[in-house]
Amino acid sequence: MLVRRSLGLWLCSSLIGLLAGLGSAQEEDQVVVRFEPADLVHVIEGTVHEVTWSTPLDDVSRVTASVEDQMVAEVVGVSDVTRSAPGGNATHYGSLNVSALFIGYNKVRVTLFDRQDVVVGEGTLDMSVLLSYQKINDIFTLTIGILVAVVYINMGATMDLKIIKNISKKPIGPLLGIVCQYLFMPLIAFGLGKLAFPENVLAQLGMFLTGCSPGGGLSNMWTYLLGGSLDLSILMTFTSTIFAFATLPLWVFLMGPVILGETDFAIPYKDIAMLVVSLSVPCCVGILVQRFLPRVAKVLEWLLTPLSIFIVVFIFTFGVYANIYVFSFFDLRPAWPPSSPQTLLVGFGLPTIGYLTGLLAAKLFRLPTQDVIAISIETGVQNASVAIFILKFTLEKPAGDLTVVFPAASTVMTPVPLLLVLIAQKIYSCTAKSKSADIAPLEGKAGLENKKNNKKNEKGHSTQKEMKKQFEGGVDNPAVQLQDEAV
Missing domain, CATH: 1.20.1530.20 (Na+/H+ antiporter like fold)
Known part of the structure; x- marks a missing residue:
């Protein structure tokens, strides 16, 4: 009976310690840097925006700010760390200026350092830039x-x-x-x-x-x-x-x-x-x-x-x-x-x-x-x-x-x-024509008769084309034009 009671007390204390550990872990996972405004969404390129950051951390002596894509935006100024008055939600705060350069998405990252220059907290700010026109x-x-x-x-x-x-x-x-x-x-x-x-x-x-x-x-x-x-x-x-x-x-x-x-x-x-x-x-x-x-x-x-x-x-x-x-x-x-x-x-x-x-x-x-x-x-x-x-x-x-x-x-x-x-x-077409032009034309009476026959055939063919165009829909029909040119 005593063993059971001791085992029960040990389990309860262990459970309480575990819950306390989870609670402290959740507190550590909480955001340690807050921004005002909370984001820089749909800002116009060519504009500069001031962002204020704050943190409840006690030991903060230095801050840096950077952007993921320097083509979209850049940080043009970071203020020194200022300690807040007692009784507030934040112990330290500061500000930075972000310039919108080009259309796109970006993230602004703020990093906090303590007196030993060790990183104690980070925060990111979402940003999107629209066209100036x-x-x-x-x-x-x-x-x-x-x-x-x-x-x-x-x-x-x-x-x-x-x-x-x-x-x-x-x-x-x-x-x-x-x-x-x-x-x-x-x-x-x-x-x-x-x-x-x-x-x-x-x-x-x-x-x-x-x-x-x-x-x-x-x-x-x-x-x-x-x-x-x-x-x-x-x-x-x-x-x-x-x-x-x-x-x-x-x-x-x-x-x-x-x-x-x-x-x-x-x-x-x-x-x-x-x-x-x-x-x-x-x-x-x-x-x-x-x-x-x-x-x-x-x-x-x-x-x-x-x-x-x-x-x-x-x-x-x-x-x-x-x-x-x-x-x-x-x-x-x-x-x-x-x-x-x-x-x-x-x-x-x-x-x-x-x-x-x-x-x-x-x-x-x-x-x-x-x-x-x-x-x-x-x-x-x-x-x-x-x-x-x-x-x-x-x-x-x-x-x-x-x-x-x-x-x-x-x-x-x-x-x-x-x-x-x-x-x-x-x-290729010009080359083929130049080669055909090098062939000597037909001479004599037979050649003249062939030329006359060709002209007659061309005249008859053009007459057929005109009749076809009238039947198919006129010269404005590009499909008929293509068919005629292919003949």
Whole structure:
């Protein structure tokens, strides 16, 4: 009985000691540095902010302050440690000045030292910096959203249902384009983001959403310039846009947790899904216009090419001015992964790998050369304006402004491989013409008769082309132009 009582007293004392130890540990885990204001969120670049710190620790003789990313902000002044009056919650306090330099996220760290210069406490202050010309940037964001909606209206009004019906009889091209666009491209973008920016969640998210975006942009123009099937390109752009309403939110939902990992950043899945689905409304409006207002649809069809050119010019003029900060990310920044200019390289790599993927897939199915060109271009050219629109409208600032750096880099680098191929085509064409010019022309009567016959054939062929244009829809139909030039 006595042994049991002694054992019970020992267990109680041990439990009390354990609880006391846990209590003291919890007190040690409590924040020893408090800030006023509690954070520096959404401050404007170019401004300086004073922050007051305080601590209940008794032995504090010196304080230092630093920032994680010196490109975003810097500490421009730290006051001496001051002892508080007795009776307060804090025994020591001081202040520091933080200057906001550039858009981004940052942390301000304050370290406390005692008389023996030993660290006795630390505290961190969250900070985020916005653009100084934020209103201009917001105007660009709103305008690009309106332009995307208008393009979707024009796209719905432009589709030729007869062409769709003919191609749908053998839909190998469109189906292959959809597989390349929404199976391979998101995985390629995900892999490139993980490889180039293993520690940067925003970079990975920006790259991934670019890869999930529908085809479009100037894919139809480049298909026309490089001799591809314009009809197939237009149909693929349309079907790609339609499928984006389901595939883009689905990919974000599936791969979002993989990208984020254990970070605190949250992707607004619901907002992205609603925004993507809402883009179907302008497209449906365009289809209704084509059905009930054919004259208006003709005008919208005529405006599609000028509007596409205007969007490109708008992005590369006012868009560059409103997002001039983007070009700062094209150089290496100390806080980002070192060793190479990843932003531009990945921006070049995503469309280039897309072109090669579409090319190999189309070659594997032994499709005609014109279809191969269309599928290759449509796979690699992403409608980055959709990604920019989604990122800026769904993510909080400055996260949205930071992630659009990667769709912007892809937009800048997308035409480069196509331009190189176009130059190579022109050089080859000029070389072939020069070789044919070196061959001596036919002489004598037989040669003159052949020339006359050729002129007659050309005249008859041109007459057939004019009749075909009148039957198919006139000279304003670019698909007919392409077919005529290919004959």
